[in-house]
Amino acid sequence: MVNDQIGGIHVLPPLVINWHITEACNYSCKFCYAKWQAERETRELIHNPARSRQLLEALYALFGPQAPDNPLSGRMAYRGVRLTLAGGEPFLYRRLCLDLINVARGIGFEISVITNASRLGIAEMRELAPNLSILGISVDSGNDHTNGAIGRKDGKGVALSLGDLRERIAAARSINPKINLKINTVVNAHNWQEDFSDAIGQLCPDRWKVLRVLPARTDALVITQAEFDAFVARHRAFRNIMSVEDNADMTQSYLMIDPHGRFFQNRVGRPGYDYSAPILEVGAAEAFKQIIFSPSGFVSRYPSVELPEVA
Template structure:
């Protein structure tokens, strides 16, 4: 049986976002109930630490479980800080993935030492490209390089053990870019380059195999661990929770969901979900 040092569960706590990236796949059509139910769900997930987990297509043992708060934009949820603190107390090694626009210095100072991984979605540092992607709020404000660099500096100051990660969706707008210089300056611990999934708003706007390969080749000297992900690499290799606390997998433009964790428990809900543990493990 495969033993996984750390199993990440990505909880997309809400669909809402203050940005409007056209390729976003968080289209659940569900209202977030996070503020009402997060404590019970986190306690269920905490019980998965260092135990056998049965999936629809196999089993694995997770020595540790990391809960990754995602969205939409997770910092739109007012109780995110309290949830991070509870997850930390439960031994869940909390993390997040965010566009960074709503993250404050006070939040980093207070909760940073509890956060195992701070992840940021960065597709470009070019204002016009971000505008075309939709990576800006309704006033046109974006997170530029200087603000991102300040966030990285503060995390390293108050929480040097927090790993800093950048996620880049390689899409039609940035496929010919070279992010080597700004990423060398930021020095993320991990950089994930994800090939855009041509569904929802990205339907018909994918990139070719050669374009994706060229983008990766252009960045082969990046610092830290580089994790390229083609569309096939993402298939069934993520464990994801929707806003209702149901595990789900993408099936084309639709979703396959488990029963809700608060109805049947996390272990039972996972038994109805396929999960490619070997592909997951290969990323780490």
């Protein structure tokens, strides 16, 4: 069993729960998978702070380190629980999102966010950065034309430049020197031939997550295995920080919640998601039973998580 080691002490990483708080985004990426089917016309939970808090409390009561009925007990070991807020673009709802982070910290979660960073100015960063373990930023090209082709621009045709992004990251790091920076890149039909060396060199992430575009909803911008492999091989100089996720690696290996407070999973072999009932209606334990989550799949992405020996 491999764990992170600091000064000879084994350190388990946290369990990660990804809550996609909204499907709204100011960009329009053609491959965007942030679309969920609502069973009925319900507002996204983020707009109701009291119910958002209830959801987080229910999750922590089920998966927190002291949880008596943790369904993952005996299946994997971890230190604490990290809540990753994602979207859509979570900071479209700047105040709600920042308040939610304070609530989640109070409950006991570590926090990370996945954002396109376009709405994170210095004022937001001052409030956000001290609360974050990981700042995750999606960067799919260093080239303005390619960002346009992907759809990574707002309604006015504006995308964050690499220079702007560098400044925001520098601000986050100066406010919270312990913050970890993760860059997420979705490799797709428009960027698989791009050389990211300069962009990654400028941003200096602690981790660079390279994901093959996932046909979760649409086949837009899909690439072949050979094209994905070529992208990865071109960037082998970054292998120490790069973690590569092909489509199979993304199936059942994430613990994910949609904007309506349901667990969901990527379907196997066909586009779309499978959903649980809403967690606030049936309880977190019952909802969790309704989806498939693979501890071994999770571990393969976080190789320092411990799995018990199976007899």
